[in-house]
Amino acid sequence: MTWNLFSAYLVSILTEGAIFGIMALGLNVIWGWSGDFDLAYYGYIAVGAYMTLVLTIGPASATPPAQYILGLQLPYPLAVVIAVATAMAVSLIVGSIALRHLRGIYFSIVTLGAVYVMYVIAGQFVPLFNGYNGLSGLFDPMGDWLGLDYQSYQYFFLGLSLAMFVLVYIFMARVSSSRFGMALRTLREDERAAAAFGRDIYRLKLKGYVLGAALGGFAGALFAAYLTAFNTSAWAPIEVIVLYSAVLVGGRGNIRGVALGVLIMGVLVQESTRFLPRLPGVGEFDTHHPQVLLAMRGVVIGLVLVLFLRFRPQGLLPERRLVDRQAAADITPRIIPTNSEASP
Amino acid sequence: MSAPAATSALEVRGLTKHFGGVFAVDGCTFQTPLGQVTGLIGPNGAGKSTAIDLISGFKLPDSGTVLFKGRAIEGLPPHRISRMGLIRTFQSPREWPGLTVLENVVMARWDPGRESFVGGLLGLRGEQRVRAADELSKAREILDEFGLAGLRNERAGNLSGGQKRLVEFARIRMAAPELVILDEPMGGVNPVLGERMAVAIEGFIAAGTSVIVVEHNLPFIERVTEHVIVMAQGTVIAEGPFESLRANQDVVDAYLGEMVR
Numbered sequence: 004m005t006w007n008l009f010s011a012y013l014v015s016i017l018t019e020g021a022i023f024g025i026m027a028l029g030l031n032v033i034w035g036w037s038g039d040f041d042l043a044y045y046g047y048i049a050v051g052a053y054m055t056l057v058l059t060i061g062p063a064s065a066t067p068p069a070q071y072i073l074g075l076q077l078p079y080p081l082a083v084v085i086a087v088a089t090a091m092a093v094s095l096i097v098g099s100i101a102l103r104h105l106r107g108i109y110f111s112i113v114t115l116g117a118v119y120v121m122y123v124i125a126g127q128f129v130p131l132f133n134g135y136n137g138l139s140g141l142f143d144p145m146g147d148w149l150g151l152d153y154q155s156y157q158y159f160f161l162g163l164s165l166a167m168f169v170l171v172y173i174f175m176a177r178v179s180s181s182r183f184g185m186a187l188r189t190l191r192e193d194e195r196a197a198a199a200f201g202r203d204i205y206r207l208k209l210k211g212y213v214l215g216a217a218l219g220g221f222a223g224a225l226f227a228a229y230l231t232a233f234n235t236s237a238w239a240p241i242e243v244i245v246l247y248s249a250v251l252v253g254g255r256g257n258i259r260g261v262a263l264g265v266l267i268m269g270v271l272v273q274e275s276t277r278f279l280p281r282l283p284g285v286g287e288f289d290t291h292h293p294q295v296l297l298a299m300r301g302v303v304i305g306l307v308l309v310l311f312l313r314f315r316p317q318g319l320l321p322e323r324r325l326v327d328r329q330a331a332a333d334i335t336p337r338i339i340p341t342n343s344e345a346s347p
Numbered sequence: 348m349s350a351p352a353a354t355s356a357l358e359v360r361g362l363t364k365h366f367g368g369v370f371a372v373d374g375c376t377f378q379t380p381l382g383q384v385t386g387l388i389g390p391n392g393a394g395k396s397t398a399i400d401l402i403s404g405f406k407l408p409d410s411g412t413v414l415f416k417g418r419a420i421e422g423l424p425p426h427r428i429s430r431m432g433l434i435r436t437f438q439s440p441r442e443w444p445g446l447t448v449l450e451n452v453v454m455a456r457w458d459p460g461r462e463s464f465v466g467g468l469l470g471l472r473g474e475q476r477v478r479a480a481d482e483l484s485k486a487r488e489i490l491d492e493f494g495l496a497g498l499r500n501e502r503a504g505n506l507s508g509g510q511k512r513l514v515e516f517a518r519i520r521m522a523a524p525e526l527v528i529l530d531e532p533m534g535g536v537n538p539v540l541g542e543r544m545a546v547a548i549e550g551f552i553a554a555g556t557s558v559i560v561v562e563h564n565l566p567f568i569e570r571v572t573e574h575v576i577v578m579a580q581g582t583v584i585a586e587g588p589f590e591s592l593r594a595n596q597d598v599v600d601a602y603l604g605e606m607v608r
Contacts, residue, residue, distance in 0.1 A: 183462055214464070
């Protein structure tokens with residue numbers, strides 16, 4: 004492999020990893036803190052991606068069957084803002100229905116229904132997002148404006164994605180240790196007790212849900228620019244499983260764990276399947292049987308998921324607890340990780 | 348009757364709730380005095396737990412009025428009632444199992460400014476930091492008082508049943524409500540711990556929290572309460588000091604029975 008090829012590969016997995024990290028941090032709000040197994044989550048990513056594309060790309064003159072495109076050609080940052088707002092609005096509608104009375108598996112069923120509705124609308128209602136063909140043609144947003152060629156644009160976009168990930172991470176670290184983050188956890192732990200001690204369960208859960216979806220939408224907007232296109236096939240059930248596995252393996256509720264989980268499940272496991280020993284009869288780089296790789300990816304992720312659920316359900320880095328070092332009032336409490344296995 | 352808030356912690360009038368054909372609570376009417384411990388007793392199925400759920404907003408009454416601090420609170424959601432200063436416990440302890448004992452106690456206090464999303468992000472700053480530190484030292488103090496200081500960093504879910512009861516009491520001390528309704532606090536609790544809880548209830552009164560205790564453990568009721576309300580079949584059949592109830596034939600028939608011999 005030449006250096007150029009390798010660096011291009013590295014740039015692409017790191018960019019993907021950063022975007023994937025933002026998605027996982029959003030899911031962590033909903034599942035890690037608030038405790039709801041949300042199956043509609045990838046829908047908000049898709050809304051973010053679709054909205055970004057439909058707002059930025061030009062008129063549909065080039066490709067005859069396309070009849071969807073608004074041709075607005077909005078600047079990318081503005082489209083991202085609108086995309087995030089739309090994802091939040093959709094999640095507000097879904098959340099206000101699903102979170103009112105339903106919990107556990109019933110909540111999951113409703114969100115599965117919701118994401119299926121989104122999926123079918125995006126796929127079937129052609130004037131919206133061009134149906135199953137989806138949207139394409141978002142090339143190097145802001146590239147011209149910045150005067151970047153294709154090669155340097157990839158580095159720019161990697162930098163942008165990483166910077167966004169770091170910003171989101173710092174923001175979520177703040178939320179995690181905030182009283183708001185703690186209140187979300189009381190809902191996960193026992194929401195009747197939370198209500199008895201003054202928490203408005205529904206509003207609090209809804210806030211967490213919309214916050215998570217906002218991150219999903221934002222990641223979707225970045226993802227659309229990275230892929231340059233989006234359609235329903237980019238929106239497969241496996242994607243949401245990968246996200247859940249990243250949060251679970253890293254440590255549900257712990258943002259450092261979530262970042263680690265993304266590195267392991269989203270980057271390492273995902274990429275390692277590329278380097279599996281070649282099967283006899285399967286061509287170089289599996290150009291003839293691309294499905295084998297895709298299938299192996301699912302198998303490996305499923306296996307890791309099952310092993311973690313069985314042997315380490317709290318993840319590699321379990322959620323941190325406030326640990327009060329000393330009873331003396333002048334000592335500020337430190338936060339260190341605790342491991343439920345280690346406690347008696 | 349014009350100013351019930353001055354003398355009673357809680358006033359319930361004609362509270363009714365039925366499930367299908369069963370009238371769990373049927374025209375229940377009572378008042379509990381301010382600054383005292385009131386016992387609520389009665390046989391299983393008397394409607395005590397349903398009455399608590401109706402009062403605390405966890406269930407909606409079919410009819411009737413609940414007055415707390417002179418305001419009608421029936422039909423309000425639980426968090427609103429809690430924020431007004433009426434907190435209830437549950438028959439089985441409902442700690443936040445994954446959080447530490449200290450976190451359980453700290454989070455018992457609802458803090459609107461810091462708990463909103465924006466407030467939370469702006470937090471850990473100036474005045475909020477001071478408040479957080481005050482809260483923490485208050486929580487430590489309370490845990491010390493309940494003999495839980497050594498367990499403060501333990502996950503609450505790992506504690507024994509009795510310890511969880513104490514955590515629940517510690518949370519109430521932290522929240523400092525005006526009225527607390529304790530739903531069978533003695534369930535599964537040994538006598539030594541029971542005495543500790545009796546002392547804790549006295550502590551609630553001293554801290555300005557009126558108490559209603561639902562309990563089947565009659566020696567405990569006798570020990571802690573000044574006033575007892577007896578329910579049977581969804582309604583109040585008698586009330587008064589515990590001593591006077593022993594002489595009440597209705598109460599003996601409905602509940603005390605062989606206890607009194």
